[in-house]
Amino acid sequence: MDSCTENIVTRFPDTNSNVPYVNERFDATWHPEHDWGWQQNRAIVGHNLKIAWNLTRVANYYLATGNSKDAEKALNLATTLADKMLEFGLDPVRGGCFDAVERDPKNGMAFEFTWSSTKDFWQQEQGILAYLILYGQTGKQEYLDAARETIAFWNIFFLDRDNRGIFFRVTDIGNPVIEGDYVNKATHAIAGYHSFELNYLAHIYTRSSIGIKPSGDEDFCLYFHLRSNNKQRSINVLPDYFPPGRLKITGITANGIPRAVENPQNFQISISESDLVSDSGCDLVVEFGASNDSNEENSSMSYKPLLGKKIAILMESEYIPHEIKCYQDRFTELGATVHFMSRLWGQQSSTFINDIDPLSTDRNIYEFIVDIDFDKVDVNDYAAVLMVANYCSVRLRYFQPPEGSPVKPEQVKTAPAVQFFARAMANKSIVKGALCHGLWILTPMPELLKGRKVICHEVVLADIVNAGGIYESSPTKVVVDEDLVTGYSAKEVELYVDAIAERISGGMPKKKDCYKPLF
Secondary structure: OHHHHHHHHHHOOOOOOOOOOOOOOEOOOOOEOOOOOOOOOEEEHHHHHHHHHHHHHHHHHHHHOOOHHHHHHHHHHHHHHHHHHHHHOEOOOOOOEOOEEEOOOOOOOOOOEOOOOOEEHHHHHHHHHHHHHHHHHHOOHHHHHHHHHHHHHHHHHOEOOOOOOEOOEEOOOOOEOOOHHHHOOOOHHHOHHHHHHHHHHHHHHHHHHOOOOOOOOOOEEEEEEEOOOOOOOEEEOOOOOOOOOOEEEEEEEEOOEEEOOOOOOOOEEEOOHHHHOOOOOEEEEEEEEEOOOOOOOOOOOOOOOOOOOEEEEEOOOOEOHHHHHHHHHHHHHOOOEEEEEEOOOOOOOEEEEEOOOOOOOOOOOOEEEEOOEHHHOOHHHOOEEEEOOOOHHHHHOOOOOOOOOOOOHHHHHHOHHHHHHHHHHHOOOOEEEEEOOHHHHHOOOHHHOOOOEEOOOHHHHHHHHHOOOEEOOOOOOEEEEOOEEEEOOHHHHHHHHHHHHHHHHHHOOOHHHHOOOOO
16 A cells, blocks of 8 residues: 555656646556547546545544655645536536546646547546545535535536436436446446445445534444354454544444443454354444544544645745744644745755844844755645745845856845745746735746735835735735735735635635525
8 A cells, every 4th residue: 555655646747736636547667648548648537537536535543644745645646536527527517527528638728628528427526525525625616515515516406316227427417328338237336346435435424424523413323243153353444544532433233232341442343252143243333433532633524624734934034933833833723734944055954043123022043954955845745835034035036146147136036935835837837926025036037016905014115016916914014925924014915815815725716606596
């Protein structure tokens, strides 16, 4: 499982961040094959959703074993694919998910269907389970909405109410496709594992993740039967890979006799010889309920809309301590992983010193150690890239002309931090943020600021206007212009962080916002 997960996480995502789908076929050297048979350069929406679903289960396993690093990597790809399929895989008008699409559309639209805009049974299953489990993991309302819309489409259009059974394929508007082999009920994609998964896990995820509240009805039972000649002396009754602390055992009954629950979190139930004395074996009934575990570290019931997301924060000396602490506390509280980074000049780490405000009562000197060089990371791995306030951006604009060459004006664009932020600006799916003086990081490339609505400190304003930025006042002193969030000063850092979190977690407009659902 470890090697399989590592291959999926590292090799399947496309190196082109503008392609929302994974690569699906590779040669022996793991080079993507975009010219093989029917596959060509195409994507199956259900495959992307299945990866999102199963990587979330893998992440839960890793969390249960204390492997938070690999859990983070798995969940990051799971949420990334789930977010992309909301826009590039699901039907924004009628619900449900599509089938085969071109990974590189040539029609100028978000979708280019390979054959037609049909929807298959098994792919709806992948979408339902992916969005249910991810809602339970993150609390993100958009995931629950997607699950419910797909469930509604499935219930309305995939059930054959005349002849019983399930249609394999329907059109985009829900008309059954029954030509040729599609008239058959028992095809490969309505195999047991798809049907059983949907019926069982959709129920389990719904009962354990939706509507958890005081006096809510989140209990459910699982029934196990062990034959009389069974040699095993214990059975694992955990319904699926859940986050630690999500479920507890509330009751155990063996052959109709209640048994004390000594540890509600122990899902390995012991079986004694006396449990198997009957010729019919042992009937075991296990009752589950939503756990009341209040340990924030082990419980995913708290709302963490940024779970699995990574935030890159560029910093240098003369930082503002309370701003940095807010990034650490608030983003982490929302579930994100925060990476502070800078130019390390070939060193393993650098120690930076804070700014001293003569008007502040706190005139202490603080040190902050950074061990990530932004030249060693891929900016496309991050959900947001932020430039901290104060004079850090000025220090990071430092560049060196080629040895023996004089300084030339055009070289201002070559500063590594400027280049890194420019790469972030080129990717619209990354939220960019600059607080107070932070916009100075963009002034070496005025084309990146031209026409953008921003707010900044008065000290920076002349440079921002000269670079083509449009200053916009705001009562909150925070301005959001699509993928760019700016704030007036470090005093607004809390509102600024929440605005960035909103953009990451679902504030970016989706195509579905443009339509009114049919049901």
